Amino acid sequence: QQQVKQSPQSLIVQKGGISIINCAYENTAFDYFPWYQQFPGKGPALLIAIRPDVSEKKEGRFTISFNKSAKQFSLHIMDSQPGDSATYFCAAIHSNFNKFYFGSGTKLNVKP
């Protein structure tokens, strides 16, 4: 059973556009929601993360929106750049446990 569902599987955006990736979870005990960015041939690296006590977190062009009642969270990339082309993973963690549950990933391609 997949703990975190991520969509879309792939996304093509023009340079300067907004990229939106969505994730949904079932376990209401999750209390930490990071997004990881992975470039080809590299391991994932933390991009931005949010805890459920806030509805939005922004770091530069990257924003997480969090909807606790709907059990959904999303990553918005404003002014998308070709350098943002990568695979993005959402994840969810319960603070009492050590397991990161990852979504299936979204391959983003930003066209110049």
Add this chain to the structure above:
Amino acid sequence: NAGVTQTPKFQVLKTGQSMTLQCAQDMNHNSMYWYRQDPGMGLRLIYYSASEGTTDKGEVPNGYNVSRLNKREFSLRLESAAPSQTSVYFCASNDFAGGMNTEAFFGQGTRLTVV
């Protein structure tokens, strides 16, 4: 500042062969993880070690064994490789203390092909 180091980076095995994937971290983290990454499947947890001396199964442990050799090192062993184990394997580490998870750091991955 190496972070998480995995060896080897690439490996080709014949069905039935065994091998051990090595992972070491230099961040003094308590927790270490092994994931496999397959197209459309995301990152699936194979095994994890919450602290030195402990290991536990993740989502897809069948066909694998692990050893937490010390605080720095966490190895993954395939006893009898199968084509279904063709994948990219990632080791990760983080700290988990006081009920709080911190950022997980990943290695560069091991691309394993079983023929």
